[in-house]
Amino acid sequence: MPPAAATGTVARPAGRPGSTPAAGSRRRxxxxxxxxxxxxxxxxxxxxxxxxxxxxxxxxxxxxxxxxxxxxxxxxxxxxxxxxxxxxxxxxxxxxxxxxxxxxxxxxxxxxxxxxxxxxxxxxxxxxxxxxxxxxxxxxxxxxxxxxxxxxxxxxxxxxxxxxxxxxxxxxxxxxxxxxxxxxxxxxxxxxxxxxxxxxxxxxxxxxxxxxxxxxxxxxxxxxxxxxxxxxxxxPGPSLTAGGPTATVAVVQGNVPRAGLDFNAQRRAVLDNHVSRTLELAAAVEAGEQPQPDVVLWPENSSDIDPYTNADAARQIERAAEAVGVPILVGAVVEGPGRFISNTAIVWDPEDGPGRTYVKRHPVPFGEYIPHRDLFRLFSDKVDLVRRDFAAGDAVGVLDIGGVRIGDLICFEVVYDGLVHDVVRGGAGMVVVQTNNATFGFTDESEQQLAASRLRAVEFGRTVVVAATSGISAIVAPDGSLARRSELFTPALFVEDVAQRDSTTLAERLGAAPEGALAAVGVGALLVVAVPGAARRRRARRGRA
CATH class of the missing domain: 1.10.1760 (Arp2/3 complex 21 kDa subunit ARPC3)
Structure with a gap:
């Protein structure tokens, strides 16, 4: 049988050189x-x-x-x-x-x-x-x-x-x-x-x-x-107070003088902003304009000056804690261990000073540390903007603060399933996300990160509180709706009653099992195709030999 007939096509006579191709041979x-x-x-x-x-x-x-x-x-x-x-x-x-x-x-x-x-x-x-x-x-x-x-x-x-x-x-x-x-x-x-x-x-x-x-x-x-x-x-529905005993939570967004990579150069101004907003909260509480909070939440990098080694930074945080009369969760950059620095949340009590801490477990590669620095410097000298590498913590971010048991996550940790699962399984009655988005300017990064917090609220049936240095700070109800939110690069203060929940969702109980099962289904289908195909190729090679 001619090749053309075998493929179901009709043989056509070749055109003259330079002639226009037939309609059936036009490129698709x-x-x-x-x-x-x-x-x-x-x-x-x-x-x-x-x-x-x-x-x-x-x-x-x-x-x-x-x-x-x-x-x-x-x-x-x-x-x-x-x-x-x-x-x-x-x-x-x-x-x-x-x-x-x-x-x-x-x-x-x-x-x-x-x-x-x-x-x-x-x-x-x-x-x-x-x-x-x-x-x-x-x-x-x-x-x-x-x-x-x-x-x-x-x-x-x-x-x-x-x-x-x-x-x-x-x-x-x-x-x-x-x-x-x-x-x-x-x-x-x-x-x-x-x-x-x-x-x-x-x-x-x-x-x-x-x-x-x-x-x-x-x-x-x-x-x-x-x-x-x-x-x-x-x-659960949109209520912040249903499902458990409530605690009054204050979120402080102090803002930064300007957006950009020089955020660290503004670190004293950023700390002062958060202190000032907290002093304003204390004055509003004393005047009866705001309820007395049980805990005050500051964001990641609210003190990029190590309060353990800088007495002035410690005095400012202590001043704020004493004024408001309750513990503050401070996001700080802390010296050590060794040559490293640590992205650390510190529970700062108005009477006892700094107490329990959580060190970020998943520092961001190329943002907080540079893997294989010498190699990647060959592609861009921007790697040296990260002058010192952050160390990774090894403890789950469950902290007791002001009688409230929170699950703390720092910035991008909210998108890692296992890290969020760990804090909820550790007994957190609410989830807190401390973040600093100042280095991303007026972009969609903050909205994209907030979306992850909204999904986590539904996943675990918990209120998620986002404390951002420059926005977006938010209080997310257990159904993923936004009870409160701030805008970018605008000082903000929220005070809300939040239920401390201990219920469990199916997602919490199953953990990574749904992901593993679904991935196995897909890989199994791929193996159904790949294994016989590989066997046929081996037989064909043996036949040619």
């Missing part, structure tokens, strides 16, 4: 990479800063359609395109003061994990039930990049786009991984429905089976958010 548009790029941009629009959460499933849908039926190598390229279209703008705040090299390096590193996802999704795209395997592979890819390299960077996970809407409720049952899975599954089912409709339109044979497939996939698309809506029914 590169719709797959274009679709992947559009999918990345649509996914970006779902995240804080844009806030169109309903668009999030369109990212997984676009990738699923783009890689459907492709080889793994093509899938990797398409995944990389989507990853770059998403991460380059999402992480632009990382380069606002240090230039494009660190920003683009981080974005490319994160996009490479989406390239792996694209390869795996392409490889499994011919399996029956492929929308399920593709959604599980999203969870597996997010689990991997949340751990590698240098402890990972789980920013921009699908679940963190869902600060509103029905899918947010699923955080209480399986944490961020379950929410990510629901977003991805909605998208892959949508892709399956669209693909079936496209096949039905082109089919010459009876279209009934294909249309039934499209209808079933479309119904499943609607079933996922419906399940999320029903999952809200047993969960």
């Amino acid at each position: 548009w590169p719709w797959r990479p274009l679709l992947a790029a559009v999918g990345g941009l649509l996914l970006l629009l779902a995240f804080p800063g844009y806030g169109l959460a309903a668009l999030a499933p369109l990212g997984p849908a676009a990738l699923a359609l783009a890689v459907r039926g492709q080889r793994a190598r093509s899938g990797a390229w398409l995944g990389l395109v989507l990853g770059l279209a998403f991460f380059v703008p999402l992480l632009s705040w990382t380069g606002v003061y240090v230039g494009p090299v660190p920003w683009l390096a981080l974005a490319v590193a994160q996009a490479l994990f989406v390239a792996l996802l694209g390869a795996a999704a392409a490889a499994t795209s011919r399996l029956p039930g492929w929308p399920l395997w593709a959604a599980a592979l999203w969870v597996a890819a997010e689990a991997l990049r949340g751990r590698l390299p240098f402890g990972g960077f789980p920013w921009g996970r699908l679940g963190l786009s869902q600060t509103d809407g029905p899918l947010l409720s699923l955080a209480a049952y399986g944490g961020v991984p379950l929410v990510s899975f629901a977003v991805a599954l909605t998208g892959t089912l949508l892709a399956a429905a669209l693909g079936a409709l496209h096949r039905a339109r082109r089919a010459t044979r009876p279209r009934g089976p294909v249309l039934r497939t499209a209808a079933l996939a479309g119904a499943a698309v609607l079933a996922v958010p419906l399940a999320g809506g029903l999952a809200w029914l047993p969960l």
Whole structure:
């Protein structure tokens, strides 16, 4: 049989040199990479800063359609395109003061994990039930990049786009991984429905089976958010005071003189700002304008002057604590151990002075310490902006302060599932996030970080209190809604009664099990394809030998 007949094409006589090609031989548009790029941009629009959460499933849908039926190598390229279209703008705040090299390096590193996802999704795209395997592979890819390299960077996970809407409720049952899975599954089912409709339109044979497939996939698309809506029914509502004994909590946002990398040069002014706001709180309490708090929360870096070694800084903090009459949780940079410094939360009592501490367990690579400094200096001298490396703490951030048992997290620690789980399992009645976002200016970083706090509130059924140096400070109710919030680079003060809860959610009890199970499903589907394929290649090599 002639080759043309074997492939179902019709042989055409060759045209004369220089003649116009026939219509059937026109080059096809590169719709797959274009679709992947559009999918990345649509996914970006779902995240804080844009806030169109309903668009999030369109990212997984676009990738699923783009890689459907492709080889793994093509899938990797398409995944990389989507990853770059998403991460380059999402992480632009990382380069606002240090230039494009660190920003683009981080974005490319994160996009490479989406390239792996694209390869795996392409490889499994011919399996029956492929929308399920593709959604599980999203969870597996997010689990991997949340751990590698240098402890990972789980920013921009699908679940963190869902600060509103029905899918947010699923955080209480399986944490961020379950929410990510629901977003991805909605998208892959949508892709399956669209693909079936496209096949039905082109089919010459009876279209009934294909249309039934499209209808079933479309119904499943609607079933996922419906399940999320029903999952809200047993969960806590927006009340800050229901569910346990209350404590009065004050949050102080002192602000900084100016945004930028010279934040540390302003450290005395920043400390003075937080002292002044606390003295104003004390005066308002004495005048009956504010209730007496049980605890006052200052943010990360509220004292970048070590109060253990600087007597003047210690006197200022002591002055504030004595005026307000209750312990203050101070975010300080402390000398030691050895050549290191430590990002430390200190419980400062008005009578006893500094007491228990929590040292940040997950310092940020390239932000708070430089791994392999000599190597990375070859790419950018910006690494030397981090003059001294921060040490990592080894104790869980559960602190008793003013009769309140809090779970303390410092800045980016709020996006690491295990760190948040540890403080809640340690008995925290509320979660506190101390953060300093001054070095990111007027960008979307603060909104993106706040989204993680909102999801954690639902995940663990706890109020989450965010104390930021320059914003956004917030009090997040157990249903993820915002009871109070500040604006960027504006002094702020909140005083609220907050219930100290001891209830447990399914997500707390299961821990990392949902992520592990979903990732295993995706990897298992990949092995179903990869193992026989490898065996066939070995047999082919032996046959040629």
